[in-house]
Amino acid sequence: MFTDAYGWVAINGDTLPPDTALLDRWSRMRTRPADSELVTYWGIWFLTAVVSGAANLFIIILIRAKPHLWNKPFNKYVVSLAFPDSVFSTCCAVTCGLHFMHGTWYGGTVHCDIQTVYAMFGVTASIWMNAVVARQIYRLADAAARQQEYAPPTSRDVMKHVLGVYTFAMVIALLPISTWPGPKANAGLGLACLPLEADMQSTILMWTLYLPCVLVVPVILVACYFFGAYRLLLRHQAMKDTRAVFIVFARLFFVLLFMWLPTGLCLWILGGVVPVSLAWAGGILSHVQGIFSVFLYIRKDDIRSELRSMFCSQGRRANDNNNKNSRVFPEDEGAQAASASARDGMPVPSSSSSFLRATASSSVLDYASLRVQAVEEMRLTERTPMLVVSYRDFVAHGSVPRSSDRLQRPLGEGDITVFVSHRWWGPLIHAPFRRASSFCDAASSYDWNGHVDTDKCHKFQILCRGLRKLAEKHGLDLEKLAIWMDFACIEQDIPELKLAGVESLLSYASRSQFILIPVFPAPAAVQAFMEAEHPMDLLDYGERGWCRLEAYVFLCLGEITGQAVSCCGYGLMFKCNGSDVFSEELKAAGTKSGCFGLKSSYEQLKPLTSGSASFKREQLPSGGKFTVEGDRAVILAIEARIQNVYCRHAILSAAEKHLHLAQDLRPHLHLAQHLSPSGTCEAPRSHFALDAKQLTCAQMPLLITQLQRIQSHGQGKLRKLSLKSNQLLLSGLRQLLKNFVCQPEGSELQELDLQDNRLGDGCPAAAEDAVGAMESGISLGVKLQPFFRPTATNNHNSSSSNNLLMEVAALLGSPACENLRVLKLSGNRLASSAAVLVQACWQLEELDLASNNLGNEGAQGITEVLRGQGEDPSSL
Incomplete structure (x- = not known):
């Protein structure tokens, strides 16, 4: 048994010196250059391996430390891919560093065996994990193509896959240092230890068993899975999310394959034929592969978003930590949520009414107590x-x-x-x-x-x-x-x-x-x-x-x-x-x-x-079919009981979330202006939506109070209010216009969306009476052109409906609404009443009256309005 200068047992079947006279293929694979040349190669390998190992370790720590990343199965697969690269590069950095410092191969047979194990573990585990991921991508594409739900692997499934691959990779890695007759651990060209052939028997086992298990079989599996997924994606162009996952992992595999290929080509297939420098260049690509893989990992949307939040949002985490213990969001339960939200302050200027101040201080308590109230009512x-x-x-x-x-x-x-x-x-x-x-x-x-x-x-x-x-x-x-x-x-x-x-x-x-x-x-x-x-x-x-x-x-x-x-x-x-x-x-x-x-x-x-519980008017229980029509009244009673509590909750919840969003965005306004595509973060603060929340006129006072509260908060004025798909009547619109839109608090509102409500209910012929009233000289603040002749049916319509429509028209046409630019009223069954609103809203840039059952009479009325405005330039 021979030892080297440092006391280590020399490499088994030691590499041959540069002046060896043996010319057979197996000997040439083990012929090493001079140590002075090898030291340069090891030094550059060391630097590359350090970068690769650190980059992969960073990805592992990032995903493992963020629960929202770690909980995703494909991110667990990313970790399982990064781990072998990290092990390989880190261990190689240590090995090359020791060789470089000592100026020659350090560690003898022991170090050679260790390097063979970690190198083959890294290669085998990486390629086989790609095969596992490729299978999942094929399943994902297949489910999407059949419009079925993809059942992602559970954490236990992922763990089974990873442990199975890693166990197999370790067996493959240990074979070259065992007593088996196949390839043995040795320093290829003196650069690095890998399984090398030594005789005809080991050559046969190398090419018929060892390399197929390491490389050929998994590459064929990956190619089949990726080709199958590619064909599915080619036929179904709409599967964008699936395609994004496919692209990330497909690139990953090709980087792995084509950057490991030169190493295998130079050390195994052409060992002893190509120059040492070319074999070294192939080896350095195996470490660059780890670096390239990291760049592909961070192209995955969720990982990229997390990195942006870490490096682009300076001070965000500190602000979140300051607020973590002092504020409980509306989603939290109990009195703690109520008291914390109240403590965070809903500042109300002294100019606000006493009613507004009282409501602002108690609304959060109401919001929290609604939960208890709702459960108690249902349990009763x-x-x-x-x-x-x-x-x-x-x-x-x-x-x-x-x-x-x-x-x-x-x-x-x-x-x-x-x-x-x-x-x-x-x-x-x-x-x-x-x-x-x-x-x-x-x-x-x-x-x-x-x-x-x-x-x-x-x-x-x-x-x-x-x-x-x-x-x-x-x-x-x-x-x-x-x-x-x-x-x-x-x-x-x-x-x-x-x-x-x-x-x-x-x-x-x-x-x-x-x-x-x-x-x-x-x-x-x-x-x-x-x-x-x-x-x-x-x-x-x-x-x-x-x-x-x-x-x-x-x-x-x-x-x-x-x-x-x-x-x-x-x-x-x-x-x-x-x-x-x-x-x-x-x-x-x-x-x-x-x-x-x-x-x-x-x-x-x-x-x-x-x-969220979004129910359009036609989706409510009372609008369903019943075997016994008398059951509809029972359903209406239950619906009203829940609706009363639910609508109050929806209004208070939306107001709280809007205020918290505005408060959170304020410290980052400057940053958001640089990061967002539009250059501004105004939209979340200036838009308020309560769509499909079953709102009726009964909830309008509470809604108006909360809108006033938002406006008084000093976090930016509302520009857009959306109340689509609710159950608001014309009286509700009057309340909203009179008590908010036409008041100083709502004067900056530019868009009001009331699509799919019930504004036309209760006044099917109100337009005719309204026109009759206009012809009698009632002033609406704008010049209204008469477009209907009064008929006998006018006498049968309630004056309250007429007055309501006229009041709404007057409010819309008043100077207090001059900033309102867009009014969306489609799907409200306004019928001929729409003509009155067309004339009152002449200053708007957009008035949407689609799907309102206008009929011939309504169309004629609107035509008369448009003709009248065209003949009167002063009204334009």
């Missing part, structure tokens, strides 16, 4: 305790259980409740009894016996798969999953108990964290599900008043209480025609058999909400 409707069925009992039963099966139990502490909202899928038969005070058409008009599901239990099977998918997506423990379903949890055989259970629906919804809607396996329902963006868009569900009510209560209460509620549909989702015939396998199992007998699932768990 509970006439019988909530019963649930455990997930295990539900599945084990084999069909949708009935209350008479006695699987239900009281709701327990720690239960995670899933509220199953559904329509009966079997044929309905009229019930032998009728309760006039019933709360449900199913309870009051039909007998529920035996018709909750199809005769082949399709709903039960869909629910079982949907519950598992829901638990998987949200990381829920199936042992804690409790199911509430009316057929199983409301007494079916005792009318009094059935009625009590139905009347307790509001309370039950308030105690649930999830709502799951099974989708009927029929072409029309599947197509509707694929296009649905709201629970009301589901076919044979969203049009039913009582189904609407369940989703309505659940979503409204979830937003009020700040709970992380989730409303999802589950069922088949793919493009189909109404004439398609579904196989029994597709309806029962949600799968189709493909090539080689492989089955593909066509079911998806699809969220049907966007984080």
Whole structure:
């Protein structure tokens, strides 16, 4: 056994000196140049490896330290790719540094073995992790192409993939230092230790087993997966998000492949043939690959955004830390949120009215107390305790259980409740009894016996798969999953108990964290599900008043209480025609058999909400269909109860968020002007929106008070107010104009959006009376041209409607509204009343009156107005 000058055991089968006379291929691969030449190579390698190792380590720390980055599965894969590069470059920096400092190879056989292990681990792990990522990208592209939900790997799945690859890579790395007859660890050309051939047997094993496992097989897998994903993306140009992920990781793989290729080519394939300098250049590319990979990692949108926030937002973190303990956002619960928000100050100038000051100081307390009030009101409707069925009992039963099966139990502490909202899928038969005070058409008009599901239990099977998918997506423990379903949890055989259970629906919804809607396996329902963006868009569900009510209560209460509620549909989702015939396998199992007998699932768990309870007028429960028309009055009463609390919450919540946003943006105004494309951050502070929040005229005083509060806060004036898709009448518009827009606080408002409200309700012929009044000499502040002749029907219209329209027109045409430039009133059923508003709003740059059922009379009136304005230049 030989030792070197430093006492280390010399490299096994030591590299050969420059003047060796051996000319066989295996000897040339081990022939080293002079130490003086090698020292230069090692020194440059050292510097490159330090940069590469540090850059990859930075990426690992960045992703691991930021929960919002670490929680994303593809970022975990980024870490799994960066780790082998970091290990390889860091260890290589240490090795090259030691050689450089000692002027010759340092460490003998021990160091050679160590370098072989970390080098082969880095190469193998990187390439095989690319194969794992390529498979996930193909799955992502395939799901997007089929318009199905991509089920990302869970943290446990990612860990299994990473540990599997790393274990395999370590086995590959240890083989060259073991007793196996294949390639052994040795210093290729004296530069670095890698597995090298030594004889014919090792050559055969090198090219038939070792290198295919390290390089050939994973490269083929990656090529197949990426080519398949590329073809899918080529056919579906709209999949921008999937394409972005594909591009990042595809570039990553090609960088890895083509920067490692010169190393393998020079040291393994052409070893001893190419000059040492060329082999060294190939080796340095292996470290540059790590640096290039880091640049590709930071091109991923979320990582790039995080880096921008770190290096571009100077002082932001310090400001956040100062505010972290002193301010609780509106989403936080309890009295702490209320007191903290109040303490943060809602400064009201002394010039404000005493009423405004009182409201400003108490509104946050009202906002917090609304949550408690809403829950208490819903719980008071509970006439019988909530019963649930455990997930295990539900599945084990084999069909949708009935209350008479006695699987239900009281709701327990720690239960995670899933509220199953559904329509009966079997044929309905009229019930032998009728309760006039019933709360449900199913309870009051039909007998529920035996018709909750199809005769082949399709709903039960869909629910079982949907519950598992829901638990998987949200990381829920199936042992804690409790199911509430009316057929199983409301007494079916005792009318009094059935009625009590139905009347307790509001309370039950308030105690649930999830709502799951099974989708009927029929072409029309599947197509509707694929296009649905709201629970009301589901076919044979969203049009039913009582189904609407369940989703309505659940979503409204979830937003009020700040709970992380989730409303999802589950069922088949793919493009189909109404004439398609579904196989029994597709309806029962949600799968189709493909090539080689492989089955593909066509079911998806699809969220049907966007984080808030947005309901347009036509989506409200009271607008649904009822088997018994008398139930509509019952629904209206429930709707009004929830609406009152929800609208107050929506107004106060939006005001709080707007004020906090303005406060947060103020210290960074200068920075935002440089970073934002428009050069300004004025938009978030100058826009206020409460769209599809069910607002009525009853909530207008509170809304006006909060708008005044925002204006008095001194954080910038409102320029745009959006109240689309609410239930505001003309009287509400009058209140808004009179008490805000035409007041000094609202004088800078430039755009008012009231699309899809009810401004035309209650005064279908008001325009005719209004014109009659104008012809009688009533002044509106602008010159109004008469365009209707008074008719006999005028005498039958209420004078209050006429006066209301005239007052609104007068306010819009007054000098107090001179800054208003855009008024959007489409979808308000204004009919002929629109002509009055056209004449009053002549100073506007844009007046949107689309979809207002103008009719011939309205069109004629507007034509007369336009003709009159054209003939009177002074009015222009």
